[in-house]
Amino acid sequence: MTNKAARNLFIFGSLFFFVIFLGLTFDTMGKLDKRAPEITEKVNAGKMAWHKYDCIGCHTILGNGSYFAPELAKITEKKPKGYLKQFLMDPKAVNPGASMPKLGITSEEADNLLTFLDWTAQVDTNGWPPKPILASAVGAGGKESSAGQRLYQSMGCSGCHMINGIGGTTGPDLSRVGSTRDRAWLAGHFRDPQAYVPKSAMPKVEAPDADIEQLTDYMLTLK
Amino acid sequence: MSIKYQSQKIAEHFYTFAVILFLVQVIVGIIAAVQFIKPDIFILNFNTIRTLHINAMVVWLLAGMMGATYYVVPEESETEIWSMPLAKFQFWATVVATTAVVLGYIWMGLNPQANSPIMGITPLNEGREYIEAPRWADVLIVISVLTFLFVNFMTMLKTKKWTGIQGTLIGGLTFLALMYLPGMFYTKSMVKDQFWWWWVVHLWVEGAWEVIAGALLAFMLMKVVGAKREVVEKWMYIEVGFVMFTGILGTGHHYYWIGTPGYWLWVGGIFSSLEPLPLLFMVWDAFRTTRDARNVENRAGLYYTVAHAIFNFVGAGLWGVIHTLPQVNKWTHGTQITTAHGHLAFYGAYVLLVLSMIYITLPAIRGVKEFNSSRAFASFWWMTISMVFIVLTITGAGMVQTYMERLMGLDYVAVKANYNLWFWILRAIFGVGFLYGVWIFVLDFFKLGREPMPAAIPGIEKA
Incomplete structure (x- = not known):
């Protein structure tokens, strides 16, 4: 292969794959809103609070983030909202062992954040996170x-x-x-x-x- | 060895900035490692420390690549840089903007309310991993990168010697600049937010940056062992070509579980599994080119170059491919396995790349023919062995986490605080080893060529 052929392979090959990527992106953008609930003003206000407090600097959401603190996309399905709200406003008051500092999150911001996390909990994530094998099997091992x-x-x-x-x-x-x-x-x-x-x-x-x-x-x- | 064009000296400005930020990155990295064991130990919380850790890294690697480009382009174009005042302005503007952004992060870390949105925009920290820099800083970054591209393009235009290396280099840098833009707008949907965010993050590190690395690797092989341009450039095209063919659609491995359609499982799974192949080509290329090299003057440079190729493959390639298939990633997504991959990939692919460029170009900039390379080797081994063990401890933590939290259903905090504690302690200890290696490197950077060579031992002739 000549250098010119190699160069053309690089340039046009890259463009070819980028065009496919653009096509898939376009298709995906058309489908995303159907895979998640409607975004209300309150959901958006919660997302703004999420960014304001740099929550992703410790937590992950949909599996992306900092791996230092628990995944939050489905947290509202796991813990009672009342607990979560109190925790957000003053973590150590409700759980003395908590690592999270008191950030000054207001009552309204906490409500918005929980509405936002309710939204992320309902996103169709292709079945992620999977149900833990052992926890699902409790009660199955011959013991009623x-x-x-x-x-x-x-x-x-x-x-x-x-x-x-x-x-x-x-x-x-x-x-x-x-x-x-x-x-x-x-x-x-x-x-x-x-x-x-x-x-x-x-x-x-x-x-x-x-x-x-x-x-x-x-x-x-x-x- | 000395430089042919005086303006190549601008590279040293960028290198100095890069080296200082490298030291900062590793010091805050150790604070973060200790915070895994004791979260309240420092005045700034983990999120601020981690933001500094990853942002310092991105900026110093970029500064290193910019310095390297300012060195390579005049040499390839055989002319002085088009406008030195503009290049210097671009350097100082970058330093000032970076400092302002860092001060903003620290301010927000001390007082989170300072980041309250002003007209819908958070003024100090965007709260998005890697691209935390606020919108005003985004604009400054774009201006800096455009100025940088403009100066280099005008330099090339002076002599119109369109060599493959500088063409690929400038192509990769232009792609890098373009791929910053998808991170610069707000979306109300967290799914779309992450979708576009990955355009920036993935298409930088597994696209544009690898193209830049391929071009710089070709340049270094020519410099260190005198490899033939035609051969080096042909393989460079093939390598960076395959990086793009696999890497662009390989972005799909980030679109498995974030709310995107199921076909990404196929697209991402297939293409990202192929991503290690071009990195393996690069290893083979580096060995093939350097195997028969005799009388290499710059042994440290050669060492770092070959190590870059190897650890690029191991860190970015192998440590990536182990968890890239959807069937595996379903269990490992969002665990410490990702952290392990991130550490070895950035070290192998980009830290060693910038350090090898420094070892190959700095002696010429400082005008020395030979330099004492004992510190270069000492720092290499301290850093590399420490990083390998850091990665092994985090991989161990990730395996325990995947098994206990994801498969057995134990609580995240319980696994982190109890079962993985020893991994965090070992990681912090190896972190100190890494810092020691970096410290030797920093000393070497400032002393290289500025101290007398040790007297040759009589009776031993150079082979």
Whole structure:
């Protein structure tokens, strides 16, 4: 191959692939709005707050960012909004072990940020992040889970609480909660957490008495 | 060795700026590494430190490439730079703008409210990774790069010697300038935001910058071992050509999970899997060209050049391809695996590239025929061994994270704070080793050619 042929291969080959890339970009731009909910003024205000506080300087969103703090695109599906709002405004007040500093996020900004994160949670991401294999398999390995255990799963308690190493770190670890709390405390706390722990960010468990009882039974087995 | 054209000396201005920022980048990098263990340890939070870490890197590598270009273009065009005052103005404007942006980041780090939007634009930090520089700085950056391109283009136009190397170099730089533009507008959709953001980030580091690297590699091979221009340029075209053929559509590997259509899984998976091939060509090219080289005067330059080719392939190529297929990336996306790839790729592809250009051109700029290369080798080994271990520790952390968080479903914070703690501690220790290597390099940069050569040992003749 002559140098001129190699040069032409480089220039025209690059242009060829760039034109294909442009075509795909054009097609993608036409499809993106259908793959996500409508962007309201509040979603956009939340996105502005996201940029203002340089959230991406620590967190990832849709998997891109700084890998220093948790992924946030689907966070509103995992944690109660009330907790998230309090956390955003003063992280260490609701979770003393938190690494996040108090940035001065106002109540309105926190609401907007959560609306924005609600939007990102509904984006069609081709199935990302995948469901963890082990967590999905809990209860399948020949061992029937109790009614309380199933409620614990379905209510998403493990988004904040940890039992034997599985679950979130934002709320207290429950691995041994059965040996430190009694039935009355647990059941009462489920119905009104703030009555027992004044600054608690945990939402009230709105469930029939039977469910509360089953959850309490489960808690009492954790020793 | 000495320079043929006095105006080539402008390169040293850029090199000095680059070297200082390199030191800054690594010092803040160590602070960031310690913050992984103890987040509250420093007055500035992690986000500000990391912004400084990655922005210092982008600016110093760009400054290094600009310096190298100001050196290469007069030599290839066989004439002085078209306008020295304009080139100097461009240099100082870049320094002043960079300083202003850094002060803005620190101000925002101390008082986040200072970044409150003014007419819908955040004034100090755009809050977008790598392109945090605010809009006013974007405009200054564009002006600086356009001035730089203009000066070099006018220099080429003086003699109209359109050599392949300078043509490819200026082509890569023009592509770089154009690909900054997709990052300069606001979109309300986070998906579109990230889509265009990757145009800048991916098409820079896996497109324009690799083209520039290919051109500079060709130039260095000619300089160090006296390789024939026709041969070097032909392989350069083939290498940078394949970089573009695979890299442009390889952008698709960033469009798997951000809300973009499913066909990107195919496009990105196929083309990005091929991305290591041109980098492997470059390694082969570097070995083939240098294998028979005898009487190489600038051994440090040769060393860095070949190491650049190898680590470009290992860091950008191998460490990228291990997690580029959608089936794997589904589990590793957004984990420390990406961080590991980022560190080795930038070190191999661009840090070593700029350092080899410095070792090849600086002796000529300083007008010395020989220089004591012992510091160059010492810094190379300190930096390279430390970086390899930094990357191995982060890769280990990424594997643990992928397994525990993504496959088993453990909490992100639990994995980071408990199971990966030792990886962070080891990473910080190797970071100090890297800093030591950089310090030796910085000393060498300022002393090279300015101290007497050690007296030759009697009885030992040069082979």
